[in-house]
Amino acid sequence: MTEEKFDAIVVGAGPAGSAAAYTMAKAGLSVVLIERGEYPGAKNVMGGVMYGRMLADLIPTFAAEAPIERVIMEERLWITTDDSAVILGHKTAAPHGEVPNAFTVLRAKFDRWFASKAEQAGAFLIPATVVEDLIMRDGKVGGVRTGRPDGDLYADAVVLCDGVHSFLAKKAGLQTREIAPHEVALAVKEIITLPPDLIQERFNVGEGEGVTIELYGAVTQEMGGYGFIYTNRDSLSVGVGALISHFMRTKVTPNELLERLKQHPLVQPLLAGGQVAEYLAHAIPEGGYRAMPRLYGHGVLIAGDAAMMVNGLHREGSNLAMTAGRLAGETVVEAKGRNDFSATSLASYRRRLEESFVLKDLKKYQHLPEFVDRHPELLRIYPGLVNLAIHEMLTVDGMPKRDKQRKIWKAVTARRPLWRLITDAYRAWKVIR
Numbered sequence: 001m002t003e004e005k006f007d008a009i010v011v012g013a014g015p016a017g018s019a020a021a022y023t024m025a026k027a028g029l030s031v032v033l034i035e036r037g038e039y040p041g042a043k044n045v046m047g048g049v050m051y052g053r054m055l056a057d058l059i060p061t062f063a064a065e066a067p068i069e070r071v072i073m074e075e076r077l078w079i080t081t082d083d084s085a086v087i088l089g090h091k092t093a094a095p096h097g098e099v100p101n102a103f104t105v106l107r108a109k110f111d112r113w114f115a116s117k118a119e120q121a122g123a124f125l126i127p128a129t130v131v132e133d134l135i136m137r138d139g140k141v142g143g144v145r146t147g148r149p150d151g152d153l154y155a156d157a158v159v160l161c162d163g164v165h166s167f168l169a170k171k172a173g174l175q176t177r178e179i180a181p182h183e184v185a186l187a188v189k190e191i192i193t194l195p196p197d198l199i200q201e202r203f204n205v206g207e208g209e210g211v212t213i214e215l216y217g218a219v220t221q222e223m224g225g226y227g228f229i230y231t232n233r234d235s236l237s238v239g240v241g242a243l244i245s246h247f248m249r250t251k252v253t254p255n256e257l258l259e260r261l262k263q264h265p266l267v268q269p270l271l272a273g274g275q276v277a278e279y280l281a282h283a284i285p286e287g288g289y290r291a292m293p294r295l296y297g298h299g300v301l302i303a304g305d306a307a308m309m310v311n312g313l314h315r316e317g318s319n320l321a322m323t324a325g326r327l328a329g330e331t332v333v334e335a336k337g338r339n340d341f342s343a344t345s346l347a348s349y350r351r352r353l354e355e356s357f358v359l360k361d362l363k364k365y366q367h368l369p370e371f372v373d374r375h376p377e378l379l380r381i382y383p384g385l386v387n388l389a390i391h392e393m394l395t396v397d398g399m400p401k402r403d404k405q406r407k408i409w410k411a412v413t414a415r416r417p418l419w420r421l422i423t424d425a426y427r428a429w430k431v432i433r
């Protein structure tokens with residue numbers, strides 16, 4: 001019996017995998033997309049904000065057909081104490097440009113749609129199938145072993161898009177060390193249903209329009225992470241996440257953190273009357289540039305969460321995954337033209353990533369994960385100080401403003417001496433400059 005061999009196998013039908021499969025199938029390659037979930041998205045979790053530009057790079061007409069929940073018109077940042085928040089944000093009356101900048105999705109619907117686009121382009125989707133191992137041939141990755149009977153599949157190139165904690169990255173020899181607890185966050189989220197009209201009224205937006213709220217400070221109990229509330233069509237995505245190293249240190253459970261967020265006096269009114277429809281938990285790779293595996297080898301490439309491509313500071317992951325998936329796909333298409341799938345041939349994948357925002361941004365913030373892990377106290381101190389200062393300034397009590405400034409400065413330096421304020425500012429600037 002002759003074995004069936006494909007040009008490429010993609011493992012995982014998340015944003016990275018479907019982007020890679022779509023790109024290669026559209027270029028005429030024979031592509032198999034293998035997904036362990038019953039259908040793409042069945043098991044996938046995210047807060048829910050996706051970015052239009054990277055999706056439009058693949059499917060320019062996506063806005064008319066993708067299952068978008070709400071287009072984001074306002075992004076709010078809450079710096080919380082236990083009973084107050086300093087609120088920053090940006091609101092637009094009309095989304096700029098041809099494609100929406102950001103929009104919310106529910107992954108169970110979105111991933112299914114995105115994988116169907118790869119199928120329409122010619123990729124062969126195999127759902128409900130776990131890739132259990134890689135098949136090595138002549139010193140290169142030459143296929144995958146699935147959990148199905150007669151489940152070996154062969155290809156010139158295998159693109160690993162199997163998400164966080166990719167054991168296949170280890171099998172391929174791309175990841176050679178254990179991931180540390182400060183390099184991964186654990187996030188929990190609830191989908192809380194509310195009537196669309198009520199969402200629009202509470203968040204002050206029109207039909208189809210949405211709001212994001214990110215909450216820092218007291219809500220994470222001095223852990224590196226943040227809470228979020230995102231509006232969907234008829235539900236809210238409400239969640240919180242923090243570094244695993246910090247959960248280990250504080251012994252707070254993720255569920256306790258979520259309950260505390262929901263009980264915050266400023267959050268409660270936004271959720272009132274809602275019904276919890278789903279509870280979800282998922283890990284987020286937060287190690288960044290310094291924790292990335294090798295990105296390619298003989299016959300193999302890796303993209304998305306499997307390669308630690310998350311920019312936690314900017315709440316970006318899906319866009320890095322889609323872009324990396326597309327670039328991995330383009331690299332394999334080029335390699336097919338040369339009929340050379342060696343590591344040397346696939347090395348242009350890294351160059352493409354370096355030229356894109358993906359590696360540029362991850363490199364820029366390469367010291368941030370360690371900084372957040374080492375200085376969780378800053379996430380309590382500074383939200384407290386900012387709230388104290390603004391609260392004092394806004395309290396109209398007859399005290400002259402210059403006296404108020406002195407009072408604020410005295411209160412701030414009593415909690416954090418001047419030399420610490422300066423070193424904190426310098427350190428923070430160094431990791432995000």
Ligand SMILES: Cc1cc2nc3c(=O)[nH]c(=O)nc-3n(C[C@H](O)[C@H](O)[C@H](O)COP(=O)(O)OP(=O)(O)OC[C@H]3O[C@@H](n4cnc5c(N)ncnc54)[C@H](O)[C@@H]3O)c2cc1C
Pocket residue numbers: 011012013014015016017034035036037040041043044045046047048049050051129130131132161162163164187188189239241281282283284303304305306309310315316317318319321
């Ligand atoms: C709570 C939370 C909130 C987030 N919020 C945001 C946000 O608002 N915006 C944003 O841009 N990003 C966000 N992210 C990050 C974002 O979800 C990820 O960066 C993105 O999903 C990565 O895509 P991916 O395709 O690399 O991986 P995934 O989406 O994890 O997809 C991996 C796929 O591989 C499949 N798979 C795994 N192993 C196998 C196997 N052995 N065989 C077959 N299939 C397999 C999985 O079932 C899955 O479908 C959030 C993440 C979490 C957890």
